[in-house]
Amino acid sequence: MFSAAPVPIASRPLTLGSHALRFDVWGVWAVVFAALVAIPILVVLGSLLMPFTDAWAHLAATVLPRYVANSVWLMLGVGLGVVLLGVPTAWLVTMTRFPGVRIFEWALILPLASPAYVIGYTYTGLLDYVGPVQSTLRAVFGWSAGDYWFPDMRSLGGAIIVMTLVFYPYVYLLARAAFLNQSVCALEASRTLGRTAWQSFAHVALPLARPAIVGGVALALMETLSDFGTVQYFGVDTFTTGIYRTWLGIGEPVAALQLAAILLVFVFAVLLLEQWSRGEQRYHHTSRYYRRLPTYPLHGMRAGSAWVICAFPVAFGFLVPAAALAVWTVENAALALDPGFHQLLSNTLILAAGGAATTILAAVLLAYALRLRGSMLVRAAARMATLGYAIPGAVVAVGILLPCVWLDNWIDAAARGLFGVGTGLLLSGTLVAVIFAYLVRFLAVAFNPIEAGLGRITLSMDGAARVLGASPAATLMRVHAPLMAGSVLTTAILVLVEVIKELPATLLMRPFNFDTLAIRTYQLAADERLAEAALPSLTIVAVGIVPVILLSLAIARSRPGDAGA
Amino acid sequence: MQPIALGIADVSHAYGERTVVRGVTLTVAPGELVCLVGPSGCGKTTLLRIAAGLEELQHGRVVIDGCAVAEPGYVVPPEARGVGFVFQDYALFPHLTVARNVAFGLHRLPAGERAARVRDVLSKVGMAEYAEAYPHQLSGGQQQRVALARALAPRPRVVLLDEPFSGLDTRLREQIRDDTLHVLKDSGAATLMVTHDPEEAMFMADRLAVMRAGRIEQEGTPVDIYTRPATAFVASFFGQLNELVGVVRGGAVYTPFGAVATPGLGDGTTVDVLIRPEGLRLSAADSGVSSAVAAQVMTARLLGRSSWIHLRLLTGDAAWGEGHVGHFHFHARVPGRYLPREGEILQVGLDPTQAFVFPAKDAR
Numbered sequence: 001m002f003s004a005a006p007v008p009i010a011s012r013p014l015t016l017g018s019h020a021l022r023f024d025v026w027g028v029w030a031v032v033f034a035a036l037v038a039i040p041i042l043v044v045l046g047s048l049l050m051p052f053t054d055a056w057a058h059l060a061a062t063v064l065p066r067y068v069a070n071s072v073w074l075m076l077g078v079g080l081g082v083v084l085l086g087v088p089t090a091w092l093v094t095m096t097r098f099p100g101v102r103i104f105e106w107a108l109i110l111p112l113a114s115p116a117y118v119i120g121y122t123y124t125g126l127l128d129y130v131g132p133v134q135s136t137l138r139a140v141f142g143w144s145a146g147d148y149w150f151p152d153m154r155s156l157g158g159a160i161i162v163m164t165l166v167f168y169p170y171v172y173l174l175a176r177a178a179f180l181n182q183s184v185c186a187l188e189a190s191r192t193l194g195r196t197a198w199q200s201f202a203h204v205a206l207p208l209a210r211p212a213i214v215g216g217v218a219l220a221l222m223e224t225l226s227d228f229g230t231v232q233y234f235g236v237d238t239f240t241t242g243i244y245r246t247w248l249g250i251g252e253p254v255a256a257l258q259l260a261a262i263l264l265v266f267v268f269a270v271l272l273l274e275q276w277s278r279g280e281q282r283y284h285h286t287s288r289y290y291r292r293l294p295t296y297p298l299h300g301m302r303a304g305s306a307w308v309i310c311a312f313p314v315a316f317g318f319l320v321p322a323a324a325l326a327v328w329t330v331e332n333a334a335l336a337l338d339p340g341f342h343q344l345l346s347n348t349l350i351l352a353a354g355g356a357a358t359t360i361l362a363a364v365l366l367a368y369a370l371r372l373r374g375s376m377l378v379r380a381a382a383r384m385a386t387l388g389y390a391i392p393g394a395v396v397a398v399g400i401l402l403p404c405v406w407l408d409n410w411i412d413a414a415a416r417g418l419f420g421v422g423t424g425l426l427l428s429g430t431l432v433a434v435i436f437a438y439l440v441r442f443l444a445v446a447f448n449p450i451e452a453g454l455g456r457i458t459l460s461m462d463g464a465a466r467v468l469g470a471s472p473a474a475t476l477m478r479v480h481a482p483l484m485a486g487s488v489l490t491t492a493i494l495v496l497v498e499v500i501k502e503l504p505a506t507l508l509m510r511p512f513n514f515d516t517l518a519i520r521t522y523q524l525a526a527d528e529r530l531a532e533a534a535l536p537s538l539t540i541v542a543v544g545i546v547p548v549i550l551l552s553l554a555i556a557r558s559r560p561g562d563a564g565a
Numbered sequence: 566m567q568p569i570a571l572g573i574a575d576v577s578h579a580y581g582e583r584t585v586v587r588g589v590t591l592t593v594a595p596g597e598l599v600c601l602v603g604p605s606g607c608g609k610t611t612l613l614r615i616a617a618g619l620e621e622l623q624h625g626r627v628v629i630d631g632c633a634v635a636e637p638g639y640v641v642p643p644e645a646r647g648v649g650f651v652f653q654d655y656a657l658f659p660h661l662t663v664a665r666n667v668a669f670g671l672h673r674l675p676a677g678e679r680a681a682r683v684r685d686v687l688s689k690v691g692m693a694e695y696a697e698a699y700p701h702q703l704s705g706g707q708q709q710r711v712a713l714a715r716a717l718a719p720r721p722r723v724v725l726l727d728e729p730f731s732g733l734d735t736r737l738r739e740q741i742r743d744d745t746l747h748v749l750k751d752s753g754a755a756t757l758m759v760t761h762d763p764e765e766a767m768f769m770a771d772r773l774a775v776m777r778a779g780r781i782e783q784e785g786t787p788v789d790i791y792t793r794p795a796t797a798f799v800a801s802f803f804g805q806l807n808e809l810v811g812v813v814r815g816g817a818v819y820t821p822f823g824a825v826a827t828p829g830l831g832d833g834t835t836v837d838v839l840i841r842p843e844g845l846r847l848s849a850a851d852s853g854v855s856s857a858v859a860a861q862v863m864t865a866r867l868l869g870r871s872s873w874i875h876l877r878l879l880t881g882d883a884a885w886g887e888g889h890v891g892h893f894h895f896h897a898r899v900p901g902r903y904l905p906r907e908g909e910i911l912q913v914g915l916d917p918t919q920a921f922v923f924p925a926k927d928a929r
Contacts (some may be wrong), residue, residue: 460656466643468670
C-alpha cells in the first residue's frame, strides 16, 4: 500500500506484546478484593446454616423478643424524630431568610461531630440524680429524693432522644440538598397556578424531596442499628449489645454470629429502602434549569419561631453537651498530663492512620480498576466491596474474628505438624485484624469521594497526556497525582475520624489492653466516672468537627445556581 | 509520488461484537487538511483514536511520516508518535495554568526554549495574555484555542482534531474555525479532522472523506463531492434534497421539471432522483421558459443569505410518465431575498447539474 514508506520496525521500541499475553490484573484484583471484603458478611450469613445450639435456644426463648422489640421501637422513634428535626430546619434554612440563618446553615450539622454514645453519657451526667439539673431543682424547691418524678435518661425513650439529636443531620443534609437542587421552575409553576409559598412547599417541594428524605432516614436508621455504646450504657438491649454479651459474656461465638445474621436482616431492609430512594431521586429531578432560589424573608414572630426551630437541635445536639464536656474537662484538667492519656492518643492515632492508609489504598486501587476495566464484573465487585458502610461494626467484628480464629488454629496446627512448633495466634487480637475490620466498614466512606475525584479526570485527559509524550507512569505522576491529591487528603481525614469515633468493632477486636479514646470513654462511663470520661470524649468531638467543617465547605462550594452568578 | 505524513491502510475495528470501522484506507499529505465527515456513530472518531494510538489497532496498519506505527503485534505508544490531538472536550489539565498546559508536551526542551515556544504558540492563537489563567477561568472558545496551542506546541507532523468546534455556540464557532484553519495551514502539519457537520467540513477541508457505517463512501475535494456525489447518501448528507422516484426510459428519467440523463443505467431501472433545492430555477409564470412547469407557492421564508420556497406542483399526471399523482411538495432555495406571495403561480425549471440519479434504494 505505502510502497514509498519502508518500515524500519527494528528502530521502533517494541512496547506492547500480543493480546494473548495480556492479563487482566485490574479485573482480578477487584474480584479478589471484593471477595475478601465480603468474607465477614458471608461468615455471618453462613452461620445460619450452622447447627443452632442450646445457647441459641436459650437466647431465642429469653432475650431475642426483647432485642427485636427494642430495635423496632428505636427505629420507629428515631425515624420519626429525625424527620421532625431534619426536614423543617432544612426548609427554613434553604427557602427563608431570618437573622442567623447563614450560621444555622452549617451549625445544623454540628451534632454529627460526636458519636451518639458521647452525647448519651453527657446527658446522663447532666440529668441523673447527682447531676447539675436535679441538684439545682432540689436546691431551688427544697425537694429531697423521692419528692418528685424526673424522667430517666437511661431508658428506651432516652436512647431515642439521644440518637435523634445526633442522627437528624443526615435527613437535614439530604433534604437540604434536595430543596437546593429542585428547579425553581417547579416552585414558580406552582406559584403561577395559584398556590401560596406554604402550599407550594406541601404540594410540590416536599413530594419532590421525599426520596431524599427517605434516604436520610435510612442512613439515620443504619446508624441506629449500628449503635452499641448508647444502648449498652442505657441498658436498652438490642442486637449489638446481645452480640457483645453472647460473644464475650456467654462465650458462644456461633450464637453471636447468628444474632448478627438476624441484625443483618434489619440492615438489609433499611439498605433496600435507601437504594430505592436513590433510584427514585433520578426521576424526581424536574429540570436542569437552576437559578438562585427565591427566598422568603421572615419577620417578627415568624422569624423568632424559625430561629427557635433551628436553634433547638443545634443547642441540644451540640452546644449543651459540648459545654458540659468542656466544664468537666476543666474540672479534671490534671488528667490531660497523665501519661496514660498520651498513650491513649498515640494508640488512637496508630489505629486511625493504619485504617485510613489501608482503606484509601484499597479505595484508590478499586476506583482505578473500575475506571480501566469498567466491566459488569468489576462494577459488581466494587458494589459488593462498598456494602460495608451499612454493616454494623459489631457484625463486622464477629464476622472477622471467627475466620481469624479458624485460620490461626489451622496455621498453628499445620506448623506443629510440619515443624513441631506452634505459631500461636497470628491474626486474632492483632492490629491487622482490627485494621481489616475498618477497611470493611469504611471502604465506602473512602471509595465514593475518590471515585468522584477520579471521575473529574476525563479519559481524554489521559489521552491528551499520552499524545503529548507522557508515558502511562508519567501520566499518573503529572496528571493524576496532582489532581487526586485533594480528594485523597480529604478522604483520609474522613476515614481517620470515623476510625477514631468507632467503638464496637474496636472493643471486640483490639489487642489486649490496647485502649483508644473511644474505648477509654466507654470504660469510664461504664464505671460511672462520667466526669473523667469528659477529656477523651471532648477530644473525640473536637476531632469529629473537622469533617463537619469540610462538609460545610463542600456544600457552600457546590450549590447549583450560584456557579454562574 | 507525494510523501505521506499520515497513512491509514485497511484498518478495521470492533468493540466486542460491534464492528465500527471496516477496512478504511486514507492518506494525508504534509500540509494537507483532510476532513473525515459522517453522521455520529459512523466510526470516524474511532479511526482518529487509532491513528493517535489511543485505541489499540486490531487490523490494518497506521503509518506516520513514512514509518509504520501500528501493525498487528507491533504498536508504537501514543507518546512516541509525535502527533497532536485536539479533543472534543478539550481535555485541558485543570490543575495547570494555560502556559503549563501548553508546556506539557515540551518537557524535553530546555526551560528557556520551552518558555519561548509557549509564548510563541499562545500568541499564534491569540491567548498570550491568558498564560497564567487556569482552564476553568476561560470561556469555551478560549479553552478551544488553548487546546489547539497545546497540540501544536511540540510541532507535531500530524495533527488530529476530534469535533473541535462542537462545544461552541454558532457565532463563536465560525470565528474560531476560521482562526483554526489559518493556524493549522501555517503550521504545515498534516491534519485529519473529524466532524459531523458537512458545512464545517467543506469550510475546513482541502479534501473530504465521507464515512458511513464504518466505510469511506466517497473521497475527494469538496467541489467533487458536492457536485458529483457517488451515492445517494453522500448527496443527501450535504443538504436537504427533493426526492423523486422514476424509471429509466431511453437513457433518461423524466421528472416534472424535465428529463435527467442516466448514463450507465439500463432501461426499466427504477431510480431515485435527488434534486438540490438550488437546482430548481424559479421564474415568473409568463416568462415562457420552455422546459418549465407551473407550481404554486405555499409559503416563502427568508433564511438570511438565501430564501426558502415551499412549492406545490400543479402539473397533471402526463409529466410523470409513470402515472404518479401530482401535488408534490418541493423546496427551492434562491440566493438573496426572494419572497413570492403565498398562492402565486411560478414557472419551475431544472438545473441538471444539481440533479443526481441513483438506482432506487430497494433495488440496491
